[in-house]
Amino acid sequence: MHLAHYLGLLHKAQERLGDAFTEVGKAHAExxxxxxxxxxxxxxxxxxxxxxxxxxxxxxxxxxAEPDRLHSELFAGTRTGPIGLLRDLQDLYLMAAExxxxxxVVGQAAYGARDEDLLGVVKACEQxxxxxxxxxxxxxxxxxxxxxxxxx
Amino acid sequence: xxxxxxxxxxPRTPYGPGERWPVRVDTFLADGHTEADVHRWVPSASxxxxxxxxxxxxxxxxxxxxxxxxxxxxxNHGRVDPKDLYGWQANHxxxxxxxxxxxxxxxxxxxxxxxxxxxxVARSKELLDGPGGWGHFGFYTSGQLFLEEYYxxxxxxxxxxxxxxxxxxxxxxxxxxxxxxxxxFGTDGQPGSYTDVDHCDAIALWGHNVAETQTVLWMRMLxxxxxxxxxxxxxxxxxxxxxxxxADVHLALRNGTxxxxxxxxxxxxxxxxxxxxxxxxxxxxxxxxxxQVVEDYPVAKVADICDLKAADIERAAELLGxxxxxxxxxxxxxxxxxxxxxxxxQVNNLHLIRGMLGRPGAGLYQMNGQPTAQNNRECxxxxxxxxxxxxxxxxxxxxxxxxxxxxxxxxxxxxxxxHAMQIFRYAxxxxxxxLWISATNPAVSLPDLARIRRILANPELFVVxxxxxxxxxxxxxxxxxxxATWGEKTGTFTSVDRTVHISDKAVEPPGEARxxxxxxxxxxxxxxxxxxxGKPLITWTGPEEVFEAWKECSRGRPCDYTAITYDKLRTxxxxxxxxxxxxxxTERLYTDGVFNTDPDYCESYGHDLATGAELLPGExxxxxxxxxxxxxxxxxxxxxxxxxDEFPLLLTTGRTVYQFHTRTKTGRATQLVHAAPxxxxxxxxxxxxxxGVAEGDLLRIESPRGAVRARARICGVRPGVLxxxxxxxxxxxxxxxxxxxxxxxxxxxELTITAWDPVSKQPIFKVAAVRVVKEADSDGRPAPAPTVGxxxxxxxxxxxxxxxxxxxxxxxxxx
Numbered sequence: 001m002h003l004a005h006y007l008g009l010l011h012k013a014q015e016r017l018g019d020a021f022t023e024v025g026k027a028h029a030e031x032x033x034x035x036x037x038x039x040x041x042x043x044x045x046x047x048x049x050x051x052x053x054x055x056x057x058x059x060x061x062x063x064x065a066e067p068d069r070l071h072s073e074l075f076a077g078t079r080t081g082p083i084g085l086l087r088d089l090q091d092l093y094l095m096a097a098e099x100x101x102x103x104x105v106v107g108q109a110a111y112g113a114r115d116e117d118l119l120g121v122v123k124a125c126e127q128x129x130x131x132x133x134x135x136x137x138x139x140x141x142x143x144x145x146x147x148x149x150x151x152x
Numbered sequence: 153x154x155x156x157x158x159x160x161x162x163p164r165t166p167y168g169p170g171e172r173w174p175v176r177v178d179t180f181l182a183d184g185h186t187e188a189d190v191h192r193w194v195p196s197a198s199x200x201x202x203x204x205x206x207x208x209x210x211x212x213x214x215x216x217x218x219x220x221x222x223x224x225x226x227x228n229h230g231r232v233d234p235k236d237l238y239g240w241q242a243n244h245x246x247x248x249x250x251x252x253x254x255x256x257x258x259x260x261x262x263x264x265x266x267x268x269x270x271x272x273v274a275r276s277k278e279l280l281d282g283p284g285g286w287g288h289f290g291f292y293t294s295g296q297l298f299l300e301e302y303y304x305x306x307x308x309x310x311x312x313x314x315x316x317x318x319x320x321x322x323x324x325x326x327x328x329x330x331x332x333x334x335x336x337f338g339t340d341g342q343p344g345s346y347t348d349v350d351h352c353d354a355i356a357l358w359g360h361n362v363a364e365t366q367t368v369l370w371m372r373m374l375x376x377x378x379x380x381x382x383x384x385x386x387x388x389x390x391x392x393x394x395x396x397x398x399a400d401v402h403l404a405l406r407n408g409t410x411x412x413x414x415x416x417x418x419x420x421x422x423x424x425x426x427x428x429x430x431x432x433x434x435x436x437x438x439x440x441x442x443x444q445v446v447e448d449y450p451v452a453k454v455a456d457i458c459d460l461k462a463a464d465i466e467r468a469a470e471l472l473g474x475x476x477x478x479x480x481x482x483x484x485x486x487x488x489x490x491x492x493x494x495x496x497x498q499v500n501n502l503h504l505i506r507g508m509l510g511r512p513g514a515g516l517y518q519m520n521g522q523p524t525a526q527n528n529r530e531c532x533x534x535x536x537x538x539x540x541x542x543x544x545x546x547x548x549x550x551x552x553x554x555x556x557x558x559x560x561x562x563x564x565x566x567x568x569x570x571h572a573m574q575i576f577r578y579a580x581x582x583x584x585x586x587l588w589i590s591a592t593n594p595a596v597s598l599p600d601l602a603r604i605r606r607i608l609a610n611p612e613l614f615v616v617x618x619x620x621x622x623x624x625x626x627x628x629x630x631x632x633x634x635x636a637t638w639g640e641k642t643g644t645f646t647s648v649d650r651t652v653h654i655s656d657k658a659v660e661p662p663g664e665a666r667x668x669x670x671x672x673x674x675x676x677x678x679x680x681x682x683x684x685x686g687k688p689l690i691t692w693t694g695p696e697e698v699f700e701a702w703k704e705c706s707r708g709r710p711c712d713y714t715a716i717t718y719d720k721l722r723t724x725x726x727x728x729x730x731x732x733x734x735x736x737x738t739e740r741l742y743t744d745g746v747f748n749t750d751p752d753y754c755e756s757y758g759h760d761l762a763t764g765a766e767l768l769p770g771e772x773x774x775x776x777x778x779x780x781x782x783x784x785x786x787x788x789x790x791x792x793x794x795x796x797d798e799f800p801l802l803l804t805t806g807r808t809v810y811q812f813h814t815r816t817k818t819g820r821a822t823q824l825v826h827a828a829p830x831x832x833x834x835x836x837x838x839x840x841x842x843x844g845v846a847e848g849d850l851l852r853i854e855s856p857r858g859a860v861r862a863r864a865r866i867c868g869v870r871p872g873v874l875x876x877x878x879x880x881x882x883x884x885x886x887x888x889x890x891x892x893x894x895x896x897x898x899x900x901x902e903l904t905i906t907a908w909d910p911v912s913k914q915p916i917f918k919v920a921a922v923r924v925v926k927e928a929d930s931d932g933r934p935a936p937a938p939t940v941g942x943x944x945x946x947x948x949x950x951x952x953x954x955x956x957x958x959x960x961x962x963x964x965x966x967x
Contacts, residue, residue: 031577032906033913036792037763082581134765142567142574150287151583 003109004063007056009070010102011049017095018045020075024088027078031085034139041132048099048125055118074098082147086140093136100129154964156180156234157827157956160809160940161363161371162964166379169513173350173372177230180237180962181210181218193220194658195722197227197645199296199638200235200812202326202520203366204647206725207232209240209639209658216240216639216659225724227346227651233367235812235824237962240639242820243659248620249634250663260622260632265664265674268631272588273678275614276313279585286315286564290575290584293533294591295322295522298643298655300698301668302524303705304690305590306532308672311556312681312689316564317584319572320534321592324915326525327571328487329518330536331912332496334756336504337781338749339540339710340529343503343741344479345727346649348515349373354475356386358499359410359485359918360519363394364809364941369481374398384471388413389485390804391834391875392868393942401468404870405458407802408490408791408919414498415788416454417469419446421505426473431507435745437775438783442501445785457788459870472502477513484521484806489918490791492909494761497784504781510743517648521807524645530711531702535569535913538702539709540755543568544769547752555705557683568766571913572598573906580607588616590668591635595624596814596881599904599915600857601896618671621816624881635668636661637817642695643669644721650728650738652713654721669695710741710748742781749777761786764910791919792907795872799855799921801839802873805900806918809941811879819884823960831898832937833862833924834875837946840866847949848930855922858902863935865943874922875942876900 025038074095078088103126110118154162156178165174179187193208196219206225210218219240221230252268253260279288291309293302302320309318322330330340337343349355349372363370376383377398387399388410396402405413421427422443432439451469455462472478480503486495496518508514520526532538541548543565553560570578576598578584587608598604608615608628617629626632640661646652661667666674673690681689692698696718706713712729716737720726727737748754757772759765761784795802810828811818818824833851835843845851847866852859853874862876869875878900885898896902907916937943938954945951 030580032573033764033908033910036907037910039792040763040789082583131760131763131765134760134767135763138764138766142570145284145566146287146578146583149284151581 001059001062002064003113004056004059005066005070006102006106006109007052007059008066010099010106011052011056012071013095013099013102014045014049014052016075017092017099018042018049020092020095021045024078024092027080027088028085034085037135044128044132048128051121051125055121082143082151086143086147089136089140093133093140096129096132096136100126100133103129153961155956155960156237156962157810157823157954157960158940160234160367161374162231164378165375165966167375168380169353170351173229173375174966175223175229176964176966177221177223178232178237178962178964179218179220182241183217185210185212185217187220190217192658194656195222196638196655197523197653198233198236199523200239200817201233201366202523202525202648203227203233203368204523204649204651204653204725205232205236205368206653207236211658214659216243227647227725228368231368231371234810235818238821238823238960239812239817241822242817243637243639245820247622248662248665249622249632250665252634252664253632255630260627260629268633269674269678271631272616272675275586276679280313286313287317287583288585289313289315290317290579290587291533292572292575292587292589292592292594293320293528295320295325295520295525295528296591297524297668298645298695299524299527299531299702300643300695301672302528302531302533303538303702304669304672304698306538307556307690308676308681310532310563311558312676312679314562314564316567317570317575317578318533319570319575320528321572321594321597322522322525322528322534323572323913324597325521326487326519326529327535327914328492328496328909328912329482329520330529331493332500332518335493335497335758335761335782335784335911336500337742337747338754338777340536340755341540341710341741342517342649343509344515344517344649345739346372347739348479348513349376351513352383352477352479352515353513354384354386354471354478356472356478356480357395358388358480358482359489360481360483361389361393361395361806361942362481365483365521365807367809383479384475386468386471390870390873391942401464401471403460403464403468405460407804407873408794409458409788410486410489410495411491411498411786412449412454412457412788413465414495415446415449416451416465417472418442418498418501418505419449420451420466420469421473421502422446424469424473427505428507431745432505435747435780436504436783437777437780438785439505442783442785445787448787478503478506478508479513479515481517481519483519485918487912487914488916490916491786491789492914493911494784494786497761501783504783510740510745520648523647526646526648526650530646530706535571537569539705540711541709542755542757544757545752556689557685558689559684573908573913573915576604576607579613582612585612586614586616589625590618593623593625593814593816593881595628596899596901597878599901599917600906601899601901602858603906618668619816622883623814623816624883633671634663634665635671636665640665641667641669644699646728651725652716652721652728653725654718669698746779747781749779749781758782759911761911762789792916793905793919793921795921799923801922801924803853803855803903803920803922804873804875804918805878805904806875808877808879808938808943810938811877813879814881815879823956827954827956828938830936831862831877831880832865832935832943834867834869834937834943835864836869836871836873837866838871840864843924843926845926846930847945847951848932848934849926850928852925852927853903853922854925855903855920857905859897860900860902861897861927863930865935865937865945867943867945874924878917
């Protein structure tokens with residue numbers, strides 16, 4: 001059963017997203033809403049990772065070796081200024097999107113494994129990830145015209 | 153004669169449920185005038201708070217000499233707030249601006265209108281030239297101009313320049329009221345009416361010190377409390393305000409925990425079966441989710457989060473749950489606090505699940521602090537679109553484009569209008585290059601003032617300030633335009649309960665001061681804004697013409713003004729919607745339980761209340777609201793700033809009964825100045841003991857942003873919390889320090905944090921972490937805080953009572 005690999009992938013993705021939210025929030029602390037919201041969402045991501053941990057451990061016992069190139073790197077540090085903010089939020093968006101689709105995949109596997117507990121975790125967390133995506137989209141939509149057309 | 157400084161609420165006129173509130177006409181005429189020698193009485197209403205009290209301006213020899221409440225008006229039945237009784241005297245203040253000023257180097261020098269407007273227009277045209285030129289403009293206005301002025305400014309900004317960067321200081325005041333009403337009911341607009349006070353059997357005041365912010369509404373509540381079958385009363389406020397002292401249950405909760413309290417109260421109401429199952433089923437969406445979320449908030453847990461007694465929370469729930477006609481009012485204790493919109497929506501939820509809407513006594517006021525905040529929200533000079541339209545609804549934008557005869561894409565609608573805090577951020581970053589500030593004083597009223605001063609003083613930012621006086625903000629401007637005020641110009645405005653009043657011109661403004669409307673029209677003419685056919689964009693020349701144009705804009709929208717005329721208003725206030733079908737206006741909204749949530753009609757497609765993430769039109773439609781209201785549910789989260797070892801106390805800021813805003817007017821009326829001359833800091837006796845602080849000691853209060861000094865009033869604020877009134881800036885500071893130079897240790901907003909609610913974008917003024925150091929002894933003198941209101945000292949303190957004496961005597965007479 002390969003479920004452990006995807007649980008590991010999602011677990012790692014959630015941890016990385018949490019760290020990236022923290023990093024981006026701090027880098028753009030002069031945008032107070034970005035700073036405060038990123039802090040909140042970082043906490044949310046870490047809670048997701050924590051909820052996944054016991055399942056990852058449990059399924060790891062039944063898992064063969066991890067396939068090649070399972071993990072990918074989506075974030076390589078923050079930028080500055082209004083366009084930098086947009087790009088950083090866009091990185092977060094892609095990372096959250098990775099988590100979002102992982103939740104779907106893991107959710108499907110949970111159905112297959114008849115694992116009600118895991119399904120419960122997926123259902124609770126995937127909604128929060130979906131909201132993170134919405135917030136990132138909202139904030140980028142707001143910032144884009146000023147950053148790309150008006151600012152010098 | 154009544155000394156309305158010593159007794160701001162005047163004599164009681166008790167009445168019972170369902171009876172008409174008795175008339176009591178309050179008058180104040182200065183300089184020995186009597187009613188007999190008044191030449192003219194000119195109709196108006198208050199612009200020093202949001203109650204909408206109607207009054208007549210007394211004129212002798214083309215000079216205002218006083219005011220008298222309008223006995224027949226539906227709002228106040230003749231009563232007048234002390235700020236209004238005395239505040240008009242500021243119109244005559246010798247330091248009124250009489251001529252425009254322009255900056256020459258580091259000085260502002262007098263000039264003529266052509267020169268001043270010429271500079272603004274030259275800079276505007278330079279900035280508009282080129283793609284994205286609209287983005288260099290920011291307009292920051294007020295909650296104190298007239299409807300006609302907001303509408304004109306809105307058209308100039310949105311259809312002339314095409315900028316989304318327009319907001320009002322309503323953002324600091326009432327933005328959460330609007331956000332909560334939109335989120336729950338589909339559009340802005342107060343469901344209730346002030347007459348609900350006459351019918352209710354319980355009143356809940358959520359973070360609303362109504363006794364000091366809207367004294368006349370409080371008089372109405374007090375008169376019910378002194379009459380037969382009085383309503384029960386609940387106060388939620390960390391301070392021992394007059395409301396808290398009057399209430400049957402007072403919850404002095406920890407600042408920033410409103411959402412936890414409401415989650416707990418709703419859980420109790422649901423668990424004990426005090427909700428209206430049929431109403432919930434027929435008229436709401438989201439009950440199941442609400443039950444799930446509040447289930448996590450048993451009373452014991454809430455008592456812990458909020459630092460309250462469990463028994464008090466249970467008593468409050470019972471008071472709310474057992475009432476048959478519940479009236480709620482919500483203001484800054486919720487709006488300027490953590491989770492502002494979420495907590496305010498919870499009050500809406502309480503009324504929805506109990507079916508407490510749309511009938512006499514079952515009322516809900518998501519209040520305003522300012523008199524014409526409602527107009528700003530309706531007319532689109534703030535972060536809303538004219539006619540309570542939805543920026544994400546293309547048909548709504550197309551309607552505006554047809555009305556103004558401009559291309560649809562001229563009107564910015566690609567994202568929500570920019571909120572005030574973001575406008576200042578763009579100015580800080582340099583992409584906004586021209587900031588036009590009218591009738592407000594951000595150098596005292598915004599959070600983290602050192603930052604705001606830095607932004608306004610930046611030579612790269614061209615700042616226009618339009619006001620009555622050389623405010624702390626005006627001193628930093630490049631061009632200062634002298635404005636006429638209340639009594640010197642004609643226009644209309646709308647109170648919290650949708651009552652529209654007219655305020656007619658009574659006298660000429662001083663010197664070359666001009667009505668704000670004339671200033672905006674002059675700018676539009678000089679900028680030569682055109683519609684799509686090349687005709688002038690703005691076709692009107694006076695207030696009544698704007699009003700007629702506005703009526704067309706309001707047609708078919710919730711705030712429909714189409715059957716209101718200036719003549720009708722001169723006979724008394726009218727509540728919108730007022731149409732041919734309802735020519736006398738509309739007392740209560742949602743009487744049939746049908747809400748404005750239809751996707752084609754609603755003002756917003758909704759937000760996630762925790763992050764502010766916007767829902768997309770398709771997601772909203774999929775909910776198929778069908779006229780049902782939304783029950784929103786959000787878990788409690790701690791405030792962005794909580795006490796730490798370094799900053800162990802909480803700071804909250806607010807208003808006193810004698811002052812308004814940054815005292816531009818109330819600070820120039822003798823009686824009000826004498827009553828509350830100087831800032832102070834309220835300290836709980838237990839904290840005072842621990843800190844070694846006595847009444848009148850000079851304290852230095854520090855936050856991560858700055859420090860202020862004030863004398864300590866030992867009184868009934870909750871332990872661990874300090875309160876500083878937000879009115880006091882620097883124009884009359886004792887050490888004469890001017891903005892940009894010298895000491896800045898007086899304004900409460902030196903301390904407050906730059907952070908805001910994710911949905912309403914209202915700054916969080918009620919929760920900042922601070923520490924305190926004692927700097928000097930009192931020398932036996934008490935703090936300069938009034939003994940009336942929230943700063944009242946404990947009984948037996950021996951502190952002399954605040955009185956106004958003969959100069960403040962104002963007659964009150966009954967029917």
